[in-house]
Amino acid sequence: EHGLDSNGVYNGTSxxxxxxxxxxxxxxxxxxYVPRAVLVDLEPGTxxxxxxxxxxxxxxxx
Numbered sequence: 001e002h003g004l005d006s007n008g009v010y011n012g013t014s015x016x017x018x019x020x021x022x023x024x025x026x027x028x029x030x031x032x033y034v035p036r037a038v039l040v041d042l043e044p045g046t047x048x049x050x051x052x053x054x055x056x057x058x059x060x061x062x
Contacts, residue, residue, distance in 0.1 A: 008032035008058045
């Protein structure tokens with residue numbers, strides 16, 4: 001949807017999309033992007049499911 005792969009690297013083709021990346025993501029080291037905010041149920045099972053999913057590597061452990 002935002003042109004990011006499961007490691008947080010931008011692979012999109014839209015210059016406009018890349019310009020607006022900072023609306024939803026912060027740029028981390030290595031030209032990777034991490035979500036600015038994640039709103040989820042804090043139940044441990046839900047958090048584990050998100051972290052184990054295909055985009056789990058995008059989220060900081062804190």
